[in-house]
Amino acid sequence: MNFDGFTFSMLVGMASLAAGVLGGILGMASGIFIVPALTLVFGVPIRYAVGASLISVIACSCGSAASAMENRLTNVRLAILLEVGTTLGALTGVLLSGVISSSVLYLLFSAILLVSAQQMFKKRWEGDRGGGREIPPDRWADVLRLDSSYPDPRLGREIAYRVTRVRLGLVLMYFAGAASSLLGIGSGVLKVPAMDSALRLPIKVSSATSNFMIGVTGAASAGIYYVRGDVLPQIAAPVALGSLCGAYLGTKILMRTSNERVRGLFIVVLLALAGKMFLTAIQGGG
Numbered sequence: 001m002n003f004d005g006f007t008f009s010m011l012v013g014m015a016s017l018a019a020g021v022l023g024g025i026l027g028m029a030s031g032i033f034i035v036p037a038l039t040l041v042f043g044v045p046i047r048y049a050v051g052a053s054l055i056s057v058i059a060c061s062c063g064s065a066a067s068a069m070e071n072r073l074t075n076v077r078l079a080i081l082l083e084v085g086t087t088l089g090a091l092t093g094v095l096l097s098g099v100i101s102s103s104v105l106y107l108l109f110s111a112i113l114l115v116s117a118q119q120m121f122k123k124r125w126e127g128d129r130g131g132g133r134e135i136p137p138d139r140w141a142d143v144l145r146l147d148s149s150y151p152d153p154r155l156g157r158e159i160a161y162r163v164t165r166v167r168l169g170l171v172l173m174y175f176a177g178a179a180s181s182l183l184g185i186g187s188g189v190l191k192v193p194a195m196d197s198a199l200r201l202p203i204k205v206s207s208a209t210s211n212f213m214i215g216v217t218g219a220a221s222a223g224i225y226y227v228r229g230d231v232l233p234q235i236a237a238p239v240a241l242g243s244l245c246g247a248y249l250g251t252k253i254l255m256r257t258s259n260e261r262v263r264g265l266f267i268v269v270l271l272a273l274a275g276k277m278f279l280t281a282i283q284g285g286g
Helices: 005-026 031-041 046-070 076-096 102-129 139-143 166-183 188-197 203-227 233-255 259-282
Strands: 148-152 157-161
Touching: 005 031, 005 046, 005 188, 005 203, 005 233, 005 259, 031 046, 031 233, 046 203, 046 233, 076 166, 076 188, 076 203, 102 166, 102 188, 102 259, 139 166, 148 203, 166 188, 188 203, 188 259, 203 233, 203 259
Parallel strands: none
Antiparallel strands: 148 157
16 A cells, blocks of 8 residues: 555554554563564565664663563562573573474474463462462562562452472473564563563563563664664654553553453453464465
């Protein structure tokens, strides 16, 4: 489609705003939604779409972090610890790039997303039925003082939570970082289920902490794309502005949405992405 400059910027900004809202609620990089919109709707070449999406990741993280920190949703101590695993995984992914068949990777990732959706659905069902189990103490969490709390406006009280199985969380973050690097996707799609199911965090805390983390890894990648000339200001500027505002709004919505609804929305997104990855795999890795 052909648009004049002003119309193009407005439409891209609106699309980025919607993507930022979803990213802010779900703790995922908004680039997952922005790249298809830029390439399929606006006809932007993929290299420039990816460059703009990385800028959106930083904007989404900043916008979400501002609101989440204000509402004490982000567990900063835990985010810094888990980022070690994600970074090491990303470096491993770079080293393995080209070694493993892309079709195999997409098929494997599709299966991982399905398992993640199943685990989140199980936790949602247990929460609705009151079947949640008591969270066991964790020595690492106690030593590093990772347990925390956040205010819930819907319930009108402070919600305290414990962090458990920290070592398992680090392992899962490592694989999330590797998958992100190998497949060129945002690691938030794996981070949130890992924190929700393995670390037993409230879904709102998982989302906010994930959004805080993705900005750190996104900044390094964006710098490389900028040096290569793949970040065009006329595309990146409306994307960044829309994502920033959308993520801030999304986190405000997150505060007033029940955990069950947030988890249900995330399950839908996981299933949609799993289907997309499976189709990509049977088509030869895209």
